[in-house]
Amino acid sequence: MSRRLSILASVILLLFVVVAAQSANLEFFRAKALDNSPINPRNIIDTTNAPRGEIVAADGSILAHSVLTGAGQGVYQREYPFGRLTSGLVGFASPIYGTWALEAQYNNYLVEHAQPPQSVEQLLAPTTATDSITLTLYPALERVMATALAGRDGAAVAIDPKNGDILGMFSNPTYDPAPLTTSNFKSATTAWKLDNTRDAEGFAPLGEVATQQTFPPGSTFKIVTTSAVVVSNPSLLTKVYPSLVTTKLPDTDKTLSNFGFTKCGGTIAEMLPPSCDTGFALVGLDVGGTALSSAADSFGYDEIPPIDLPGTVASNFPPASYFSSNLPILAYSAIGQENVRTTALQNALVAAAVGNGGVEMTPHFLNTVIGPDGKIVRRYKPSVWKRPLTAAEAAQIVPLMVDVAKYGTAEGVFPANLDVAAKTGTAQTGTASKDTDDWMIAFAPASDPTIAVAVVLPDQVVSATGATVAGPVISCVLEGALAIEEGQPASGTSTTCAK
Numbered sequence: 003m004s005r006r007l008s009i010l011a012s013v014i015l016l017l018f019v020v021v022a023a024q025s026a027n028l029e030f031f032r033a034k035a036l037d038n039s040p041i042n043p044r045n046i047i048d049t050t051n052a053p054r055g056e057i058v059a060a061d062g063s064i065l066a067h068s069v070l071t072g073a074g075q076g077v078y079q080r081e082y083p084f085g086r087l088t089s090g091l092v093g094f095a096s097p098i099y100g101t102w103a104l105e106a107q108y109n110n111y112l113v114e115h116a117q118p119p120q121s122v123e124q125l126l127a128p129t130t131a132t133d134s135i136t137l138t139l140y141p142a143l144e145r146v147m148a149t150a151l152a153g154r155d156g157a158a159v160a161i162d163p164k165n166g167d168i169l170g171m172f173s174n175p176t177y178d179p180a181p182l183t184t185s186n187f188k189s190a191t192t193a194w195k196l197d198n199t200r201d202a203e204g205f206a207p208l209g210e211v212a213t214q215q216t217f218p219p220g221s222t223f224k225i226v227t228t229s230a231v232v233v234s235n236p237s238l239l240t241k242v243y244p245s246l247v248t249t250k251l252p253d254t255d256k257t258l259s260n261f262g263f264t265k266c267g268g269t270i271a272e273m274l275p276p277s278c279d280t281g282f283a284l285v286g287l288d289v290g291g292t293a294l295s296s297a298a299d300s301f302g303y304d305e306i307p308p309i310d311l312p313g314t315v316a317s318n319f320p321p322a323s324y325f326s327s328n329l330p331i332l333a334y335s336a337i338g339q340e341n342v343r344t345t346a347l348q349n350a351l352v353a354a355a356v357g358n359g360g361v362e363m364t365p366h367f368l369n370t371v372i373g374p375d376g377k378i379v380r381r382y383k384p385s386v387w388k389r390p391l392t393a394a395e396a397a398q399i400v401p402l403m404v405d406v407a408k409y410g411t412a413e414g415v416f417p418a419n420l421d422v423a424a425k426t427g428t429a430q431t432g433t434a435s436k437d438t439d440d441w442m443i444a445f446a447p448a449s450d451p452t453i454a455v456a457v458v459l460p461d462q463v464v465s466a467t468g469a470t471v472a473g474p475v476i477s478c479v480l481e482g483a484l485a486i487e488e489g490q491p492a493s494g495t496s497t498t499c500a501k
Contacts (some may be wrong), residue, residue, distance in 0.1 A: 053078050055112040055132035057092055057104065060140050060169075060369065065092050066105065080105075080183045086176045087144050090210045091311065091367065094179040098190045102182075102208070104367060107310050108135050111371050111379075131374035137367045138162075142492035143170035146482035150475040155203045156459035157212035157346040158475060160483050163354035163445060163454045165384040166363030168309075169483055171347075177207035203461045213314040216343035217439040217460050220429030220468065221277045221411075223338030225352055225399065225443070228270060230289045230297035232395045238288055239398070243267045243281040251283070251330040258283050258333060261428060261467070274402045275410025277426060279337050286336020291325030294336060300390035301352050301362065308387060309347065309365045317344035338429060350456035351387075353443040356399050357423065357451035360391030404448050412442065415473035420480060423448040426468035437464040442472040446480050453483040 053068035065088055068078045080095045082088070093103025101109050111133040147158040151174050160170040181193035197207045205211055231238045245267030248259040258280060260266055266278035273281040286294060298304070298319035306316045320341045325332040334340040347365065355362035364387040371380040391399075403423035406412050411426040427441030439460040445451040457472040457479065482492040 052114050054095060055134040058136045060138050063141050082179045084141055086178055087148055089179040090173050090176050091171055094182045096182045097185045099194055106312055111135055133379055134372045136369045138167035138369050140169055140486055143482050144172050146478055146492050147172035150478040154459055155205055158457045158479050159212050159346045159350040160453055160455045160479055161350050161354045163358035163451050166365045168365055168367050171212050173211035175201055175205055175207045212346040213311055216317055216345050217458055218342055218429035219338040219344045219349055220427030220441055221338055222349055222425050222427035222441045222443050223342055224282050225425050226297050227282055227286055227336045228399055229391060230293045232398050234293035235289055239270050242269055243284050246280040249280040251333050254330045256330055271402055275405045277411045282337050283333035286333050291332050292322040295319060295322040302348055302388055307347055307365055310367055317348040346456045346458045349443050350454055353445050354454035355390055356396050357445035357454050359393040360396040361386055362388035411469050415469055416477050421447040428467045438462045438466050440466050440468045440471040442468045442476045444476055452487055455479050
């Protein structure tokens with residue numbers, strides 16, 4: 003009998019320990035995460051029982067605000083005047099699914115919270131209110147991107163290289179946030195299911211292509227390869243590589259051919275404009291895996307960019323050790339193929355860093371936080387994320403990218419009045435009907451850039467190229483951004499971009 007009582011007592015004691023441990027876990031270790039969870043009933047109540055602060059664009063347009071509904075007295079619902087155009091970035095505040103994107107990132111400002119006391123009375127009786135946030139985003143540039151992408155899956159990213167401001171970012175597919183904000187369970191769950199359903203190319207509307215999807219960068223990566231040469235082995239800049247149609251790779255029977263089986267070679271300055279694959283494969287072998295991996299990491303590969311947008315993923319480049327017994331893969335990696343993958347955001351940052359004298363600024367959407375009295379509570383302070391190049395090193399790469407736009411693979415893409423530095427990319431994916439992921443990166447004006455852009459359109463037909471597919475999109479985005487800078491309509495002067 004005593005043995006049974008002893009066992010029972012031990013079990014009860016063990017249960018007390020488990021309960022105490024879980025209580026401590028919830029109280030001390032998971033409290034913050036649970037407090038901020040979108041499925042926390044308190045947060046759901048906050049979404050409907052009180053208005054949230056506004057989200058405002060760089061031009062003063064309202065991107066998100068709360069309105070009273072007819073569902074009951076004091077019931078608020080979020081509205082998004084630009085709908086699908088900005089939903090991938092602004093997100094939504096839902097009484098069922100919580101907050102998303104920037105609505106989630108800056109939720110603590112947008113919900114009612116204690117305000118700093120301005121008087122003795124407020125010190126004794128603290129007040130609560132919401133703040134509003136202003137962004138660096140221009141809806142007019144979003145519209146240019148959406149028009150230029152014309153319903154095709156893909157993404158465009160536009161950054162101010164000098165301070166990291168995200169001026170525009172648009173991804174297809176996108177979604178309508180309105181059904182997700184309703185308290186009607188059936189309508190919201192139907193929309194949630196639809197927005198999480200992948201399309202024929204494998205992308206779901208709620209997954210931002212620009213920041214959450216990676217693709218082989220193709221020849222846009224030759225900018226990183228050139229950077230590796232400039233930093234680690236400048237003597238290779240003057241080496242003359244043989245003029246070839248096809249080159250045999252070391253330690254294998256495999257060969258690598260140029261696009262369209264054209265013949266090319268020469269120095270790096272001569273090979274970058276025509277995007278010579280055989281030559282840059284040999285450059286990759288010469289500069290080596292250590293230098294190439296170091297160059298990729300110096301631009302931010304293999305790290306999640308510190309952008310204020312939840313869900314952003316890292317771009318990928320193999321570690322140096324991977325190439326010690328994989329020289330053919332090193333050759334392919336030097337031209338942005340095989341195990342190299344990047345987001346549109348990261349590729350825009352590469353262009354921005356080269357254009358900004360080798361300094362890569364932290365990308366961000368936040369401009370200011372505005373208190374209920376209209377005063378600025380917080381102003382974003384630009385910061386440096388990476389320094390992949392010195393100013394002198396970057397200055398060696400800029401003219402090569404200018405040549406790409408003038409008489410290389412991007413010749414004829416940009417209006418004559420635009421001073422552009424660019425690089426195209428056409429990555430082979432190996433599928434039968436849709437064999438290319440098509441890229442272009444660029445910045446302008448090349449002499450003193452105020453805008454850097456990356457565009458990707460994945461899963462294109464075999465005959466597509468970065469110039470023919472991504473080129474028209476990036477040209478419209480550059481033209482639109484420069485027009486906004488000059489106080490003109492973002493559609494610019496091009497009739498193609500003004501559709």
